[in-house]
Amino acid sequence: MDAEDSISRYVIIGYRLTFLVGLSSVAVANYLLPELLQYGKTFVPDNPHRKDAPLWQRLFYATVPKGRFAHFYYLSTFLSMINLYSYHGSPIAWLILFHSVRRAYETTYVSKYTPTSRMHxxxxxxxxxxxxxxNLMINIKLHQGAVSSALKPVPFLIFCFxxxxxxxxxxxxxxxxxYSLPTEGLFQIVCCPHYLDEVLIYASLIPxxxxxxxxLIWVFTNLSVSARENKNYYDHRFPKARVPQYAIIPLVL
Incomplete structure (x- = not known):
């Protein structure tokens, strides 16, 4: 094993560990500190946010505008362009760039955030x-030649849909x-079809x-928690309305 392969191996081990830490943190927060998983309409500021609260509480419970979601996709667009420059013949490099640019556009020009819409x-x-x-994972796997160079029709159709x-x-x-109840399209079937779409997008990359x-595991776990928070919000806010039975996946969750 040469030095380059050894570095790649340790980087892979490193990011896998971050996924395990992240998943463990979500599990712990879900049961012990659920307010850390709330954002937007499900986020309700509590006493730790008061100006007279201890400094450590104000720092721990500090929030940022939800509109900063756009920063994620600006970053991903930049990194995916680097991947595409190096591996312009790879379908997955194009798919991730498309996804990043689309989401950057949506979070900047489509989604509407109020000044009170916050996230931890x-x-x-x-x-x-x-x-x-x-993007690091994709870069490593492309460098290793471990990603299929052929566009896979069925996953591509799932990604597009x-x-x-x-x-x-x-x-x-x-x-x-x-913060009203959406009732159009797939919102009639699940509370968060946009989260279901995200799960399908990442599932289409696995082949x-x-x-x-x-x-996929991270996206499904993280968005399932958020979807349940949204469903609980709708159930309590609109007790007389027809809130979908499922939060994110029909007949499952």
Missing amino acids: WSHYVVGIWFYSVL ASWDQYKNHRILSRLVK YNWEFSWL
Whole structure:
């Protein structure tokens, strides 16, 4: 094993460990500190946010504008362009660039964020981590020649459908009176079809290399928690409305 292979091996071990730490953190926060997993309409500031609270509490519970979601996709667009420059014949490099640019456009020009729409600072850090690791993982696997160079028709169709549907669902959300109940399209079936679309997008990458299963596991776990938070919010906010039975995946969750 030469030095380059050894470095790649340790980098792979390193980012796998970050996924394990991240998944463990989500599990712990879900049961002990659920407010850290809330953002947007599900985020309700509590006493630690008071100006007279101890400094450590104000720092621990600090928030940032939810509109900074766009930073994740600006970063991913930049990194995916680097990957595409080096591996312009790779379908997956094009797919990730398309996904990053589309989401950057949506978070900048489609989604609407109010000044009170916030997220915990840890969400911001985790988003930067995820899209950095996503592109690092793809770069390593492309460098190793371990990613299929042929476009896979069925996964590509799933990717395209999920991308189109996610854009449509974000348009639906952008037209709503803030924090009201969406009832169009797949919102009639699950509370968060835009999260389901994200899961499908990352599932469509796995046939190119099984290493991308890490991405799917993280996205599914993280968004499942968020989807349940959204469903709980809708159930309590609209007790007389027809809130979908499932949060993210029909007949499952």
